Amino acid sequence: MDSLTQIVLGAAVGEAVLGKKVGNKAMLYGAIAGTIPDLDTFVGNFFDTITAIEIHRGFSHSIVFAVLFAPVFGWIISKIESNSSATWKNWSWLMFWGLFTHPLLDAHTTWGTQLFWPLDLRLAYKNIFVIDPLYTLPFLVFLIMSMRLKRSNPKRRKYNRLGLIISSVYLLMVTPALKFYTFQKFENALENQNISYERMDTRPTPLNSILWTANIETEDAFLIGNYSIFDSQPIEYYSVPKNYSLAKPIENDPNLERLKKISEGWYTFSENNGDLYFNDLRFGTMDIEDPDSEFIFSYKLTKEHGELTATETEKEMTDAKNLLPRLWARILGN
Incomplete structure (x- = not known):
């Protein structure tokens, strides 16, 4: 805390x-x-x-x-x-x-x-x-x-x-009661939409326990959805590709294995200007309403003196300021 x-x-x-x-x-x-x-x-x-x-x-x-x-x-x-x-x-x-x-x-x-x-x-x-x-x-x-x-x-x-x-x-x-209640909502939505999945993980969004986020793992991607207890519309999930193939050249690197273990398997890879990034999905993105928003915890992977290193990407204060109004609006329901 x-x-x-x-x-x-x-x-x-x-x-x-x-x-x-x-x-x-x-x-x-x-x-x-x-x-x-x-x-x-x-x-x-x-x-x-x-x-x-x-x-x-x-x-x-x-x-x-x-x-x-x-x-x-x-x-x-x-x-x-x-x-x-x-x-x-x-x-x-x-x-x-x-x-x-x-x-x-x-x-x-x-x-x-x-x-x-x-x-x-x-x-x-x-x-x-x-x-x-x-x-x-x-x-x-x-x-x-x-x-x-x-x-x-x-x-x-x-x-x-x-x-x-x-x-x-x-x-x-x-x-815990809200977590159980919202978990059931996510689970029912997946069943109603005929989505098969391997596992699901839920957590409250920033500063509240009303709006919850679910990470759902499928074979090739992760699905992410949000649910407020004030929602009246069905839960919508957006897909984030795993992109594991991007890390093929370093897939057996021990430092990469350490990052995978830290993230408990909730991770994706992405590229930006030729650089490779490791994204920890457990803490969500900077904007829950924007599927293309940056992940809160993302690490640039580079080789230094033959060793794989991770550098956390810096976030601007404006990112958090932009998040709060949209977060509040989403808490109140869709």
């Missing part, structure tokens, strides 16, 4: 664990704990693109990381807050829950997490977008309400608990 959401979650968890004893400092250190796992993005800057992708949401988003480093961070805080009534064990417990709930939340996104690292298993339930105001804003409001009260005030814990309950209900009940 985005940094703000992880800060809010970490702060709320910190308050739940230790707020009664140390007040707003529990929120502060909980917020810090909630941001620590994402420092892997900083570490990734010291590696090549493919390795950086593999590192992201790996070790730092695992149970192992939380267990190993919670006591370390707890000890550091206990030294900083040596005058506090909280003990090293108290701070360690707070840090553990802050570090652990971060990947638990990320597991519900499209990218997922390697919660059980070092096992080669990535959990990705794909029932919430990385930025979802319906999850974050109510959570944030209750956290601020709690923050403004004295630690001895019983309403402080009540407000914080309400924020945790409302956000958890939305994450664990509402969005």
Whole structure:
């Protein structure tokens, strides 16, 4: 999830664990704990693109990381807050829950997490977008309400608990129900249109859980369709050719195999001005209404010193600005 959401979650968890004893400092250190796992993005800057992708949401988003480093961070805080009534064990417990709930939340996104690292298993339930105001804003409001009260005030814990309950209900009940409902709609549409397929993957579109996208794999192409719960017209699918033949000269390259594994098989190739690109379909395109729009994650493949390298294509801020009005219009139904 985005940094703000992880800060809010970490702060709320910190308050739940230790707020009664140390007040707003529990929120502060909980917020810090909630941001620590994402420092892997900083570490990734010291590696090549493919390795950086593999590192992201790996070790730092695992149970192992939380267990190993919670006591370390707890000890550091206990030294900083040596005058506090909280003990090293108290701070360690707070840090553990802050570090652990971060990947638990990320597991519900499209990218997922390697919660059980070092096992080669990535959990990705794909029932919430990385930025979802319906999850974050109510959570944030209750956290601020709690923050403004004295630690001895019983309403402080009540407000914080309400924020945790409302956000958890939305994450664990509402969005999975919407995913199941929309999955059935996509499945029925494929059946009604006599489309045979190998597998299907669904996810919410940016900033909401109302409009969903489905990737459907067929023999030679991927079909992509969108469905809003406010739609009144049948689902239409557009086709994206796999173009696997474009990568024939490098089909056995180990770095290409790494990219294929990262994408979980949801990828296509494309050419532009003689350059070859690897497109990760799992995160969609820059414009859900334009079949020819660029994919959000696309990598230019080149050979450098005999080794295949991948360079992520840069996106302009104007691309996102153009997306939002069209996204909002599509959320409201077709």
